[in-house]
Amino acid sequence: DTGVSQDPRHKITKRGQNVTFRCDPISEHNRLYWYRQTLGQGPEFLTYFQNEAQLEKSRLLSDRFSAERPKGSFSTLEIQRTEQGDSAMYLCASSFEGDIYFGEGSWLTVV
Amino acid sequence: AQSVTQLDSQVPVFEEAPVELRCNYSSSVSVYLFWYVQYPNQGLQLLLKYLSGSTLVESINGFEAEFNKSQTSFHLRKPSVHISDTAEYFCAVSRGGATNKLIFGTGTLLAVQP
Numbered sequence: 001d002t003g004v005s006q007d008p009r010h011k012i013t014k015r016g017q018n019v020t021f022r023c024d025p026i027s028e029h030n031r032l033y034w035y036r037q038t039l040g041q042g043p044e045f046l047t048y049f050q051n052e053a054q055l056e057k058s059r060l061l062s063d064r065f066s067a068e069r070p071k072g073s074f075s076t077l078e079i080q081r082t083e084q085g086d087s088a089m090y091l092c093a094s095s096f097e098g099d100i101y102f103g104e105g106s107w108l109t110v111v
Numbered sequence: 112a113q114s115v116t117q118l119d120s121q122v123p124v125f126e127e128a129p130v131e132l133r134c135n136y137s138s139s140v141s142v143y144l145f146w147y148v149q150y151p152n153q154g155l156q157l158l159l160k161y162l163s164g165s166t167l168v169e170s171i172n173g174f175e176a177e178f179n180k181s182q183t184s185f186h187l188r189k190p191s192v193h194i195s196d197t198a199e200y201f202c203a204v205s206r207g208g209a210t211n212k213l214i215f216g217t218g219t220l221l222a223v224q225p
Contacts, residue, residue: 042201042215091154102154
């Protein structure tokens, strides 16, 4: 059990560019979640998958955000036309009908 | 919908002193309750949880929390803190019977001083 893995850990991008984050969940975990955390705040739910199906999306997930989990294993979160307000840590988590385990997050800085 | 309130953004305490981090929740349905800890530049780690049964739950490193339904609270306590307990602590709630989405509070920074 290697834990939830996220890549890259840090990303600096210019406003208007697209970025993509990858998450590898714990093996055999069927649920995968994305959260966003800004400085001084708690994590905010973005979306979650059960296997390859995206079952819920938050209103925070604007049209510029898209998440996929094509084979029910790893997931990607893409942000198009980044804005400075997108600067945050993006956390991925996974579970199998039990405890939810978090990765170490991907920091995004939009300059 | 569920919500969580952590009124204390920061709690300074001296080493070996007791501490209580407050958490109140709001929900119209039954809930599961969690405490997560986040060390600097790291992800969240599950500290303890209440799903059902005994209202007092404990972690392996000396923390405990008590579910109080009448006061809608799930305060976290430790009788004697260590420097290494310095971290951000988040209370979270999910709808009872379905741990498919956690709603987090804004967090409390526990700052342990020597």
